[in-house]
Amino acid sequence: MPNKYDVIVVGAGPAGLLAARAAGESGFNVALLEKKHDPTALTRACGQVIGSFNEYYFGDIVGYNARDKRLFFPNHGFSFKYDGPYQNVYCVHLYTPNGHRVAMGDLKVQKAKGDYGRVGFSFDKEILFKCMLDEAKACGVKVFPGINVQKVTPRADGVTVEGSGQSFEGRYLIAADGVNSRIAEVMGFNKARTYYCNLYALHYYMSGVELPESSVITTTHAFMKEGIATCFMFPRPTAGNYQIAVISVNPRVNLEAAISHIMSNAFCAPWFKKAKNLKSFSAVCNCYTPIAEPYKDRILLTGDVGSTQELELQGAMITGWKAGHAVATALQEENLGLPVAATTQYVNWWKEAYINRYDHQVYMKGLARSLIYGTADTVNYFFGLVNETLPASYNPYSTSGAAAINKIMPIIMKERPDVLQKLQRGALPFSEIVAEITRISKPVS
DSSP states (O other): OOEEEEEEEEOOSHHHHHHHHHHHHTTOOEEEEESSSSTTOOOSOOOOEEEOTTSOBTTBOOEEETTTTEEEETTTTEEEEOOSOEEEEOEEEEEOTTOOEEEESOHHHHHHTGGGGOSEEEEOHHHHHHHHHHHHHHTTOEEEETOOEEEEEEETTEEEEEETTEEEEEEEEEEOOOTTOHHHHHTTGGGGSOEEEEEEEEEEEEESOOOSOSSEEEEEEEEOSSOEEEEEEEEOSSTTEEEEEEEESOTTOOHHHHHHHHHHTSTTGGGGTTOEEEEEEEEEEEEEOOOSOOEETTEEEOGGGGSSSOOHHHHHHHHHHHHHHHHHHHHHHHHTTOOOOHHHHHHHHHIIIIITTSOHHHHHHHHTHHHHHOSHHHHHHHHHTOOSOBOOOOOTTOOTTHHHHHHHHHHHHHHOHHHHHHHHGGGSOHHHHTHHHHHTOOOOO
């Protein structure tokens, strides 16, 4: 016999945990299904930095209450406990292959502001998962680990979910199973989307790294024979430890070779003389156009499921919370005999908060910017002209460097029309920029 619940949530990431808790707080019976046997274990690459702390993102300004150890989202009216270690991130520094630095934020100025100068928040995601899971359970959520969902069957009055030899019935299903969502695929949500490419990521936890500044996110590029990878160096919440990450949309790029190049042959190799690899993670993410209609047949998509690649952690958290309340409200409407409006309201909010507010192509071009530049010489020349400090920001949609770029464009036009021609590729639709990559790539399931 199937287990019967008011709400089934698939995926115990930040979005799923908050969706389950929101529905549970409203008094409904909630089943949270997670394919990992330990929902708190981190098994895939993640930067583990919550960004945009100094500006609005998805209509909210996230903050951390150090006194009570809670991350809070004041505009959306929720918070949750995080009692693990953390480190403030004050700036983002981009280094060209020849070592020129472009600073997004003045480190001294930002640090002087204290917590209000941070642009990001580095944390331990496994501790975060445990805190969020405990709060979900406290709201009556029943957690089922080790359930790999294989089949979803909509009914007139609910949804049946099957996986790992078990069956669950719910009046509503919230799909929070990530950017490679099986539910979005099997239920046909992906049919109207354009597939771009995959994003490949390899992350190392390391000790002994000696970066010039410890409380900034440092980024550079590795120009390899097979293609280009972008390297991010994130401070870990434990002092002295870093996360070294390389990403690429080009499946030909060997990410292990790219990290090796960064640590052994690049300008920054001296930073890694004493480095020790502690742990490694990887990930492959599908990249599509977003899902504009994230609801049908009593199935509501949330978190990264409907995004072009991801919503960043705070975006996933906000959408999960909204989805949980949307389904709880829909159940309340049904129980009262009222027309169901809550799911439509969620879809309208999703379109306003994400589809219409943010240009997903800007996000994707940021991940594949190296395809636009093409060569190390172009990157060295272009960014070498930027000598002013840019506004402090860690927002993937931010255009905070636009003013500085406008200043140097006349110089580029005069000195390097070949570079200008490459930069103009950035105005093309993203599908054209990655056309050759798309041809050799295929979605992962």
